[in-house]
Amino acid sequence: MNTETTTDEYMLLFRGPHWDRGLSTDELQQAMTKVMAWFEGLNERGKIKAAQPLGGQGRVISGTDGRFVVDGPFTETKEAVGGYLVLQADSLNEAVEIAQSMPTLRYGISVEVRPILAECPIFQRHPELVRRATDRASEQLWIAAAA
Template sequence: MPSYVFLLYGDAAAYVDGPDDDPSSWEDSMKKHSEWSAYVEASGARILGGEALLPPAEARTVRTVDDSADRLVMDGPFAEVKEALGGYYVIEAASLEAAVELAKTCPEPTVEVRPIVPTS
């Protein structure tokens, strides 16, 4: 069965760092995702993995400089954004269409569904 990554985007200003930042908001979000995970499994698809991510300000970006072996490391994102990547799922589904239908039910405002290149 093919695999897909679901990239979850949400309001960058409302980003919660984790359970210590806003416990009630975190618990509510985890409950919604737990219910959605059960729905995915009941549909015949399978969640292979996934994680919540810390806010973009915690990120580091590594770029190649002038096509050389040198790398430039920068803090955080390059520009202010309204939406930030908040997490991801790796899901096995029957088809891209089936994956998109599951993404429509995900409890996040924006879900990018990207097929994974089979390498095995």
């Protein structure tokens, strides 16, 4: 697997939002202290660009023209994304090492690490089509503004 990338931003997706279930109050307090220290340490090192928890309710849009809108996402609870962190790292390996140090891994969560790309790969494969589409979109906006 090629792990090289030209980005310095990575998204960590935290799965398993109910990791606290079954912990005693003391265990939860200890875990939360470790989690907060982990986040504070990353923040002090300038590694965190953004981070937020995600709600469990949402909508999934699909179909031609987005005509299908259903409650979702439909995933097993252990696979539900409970939050994200945009991380500044020198490499995918560094981002993985940081993710491996997340204290809640011991309670059953998983962390997916993905590079944040500067441009859509489809756009990179078809630059001439992107240029033409951009020109046409700009022209349509100009015509609409003039009307």
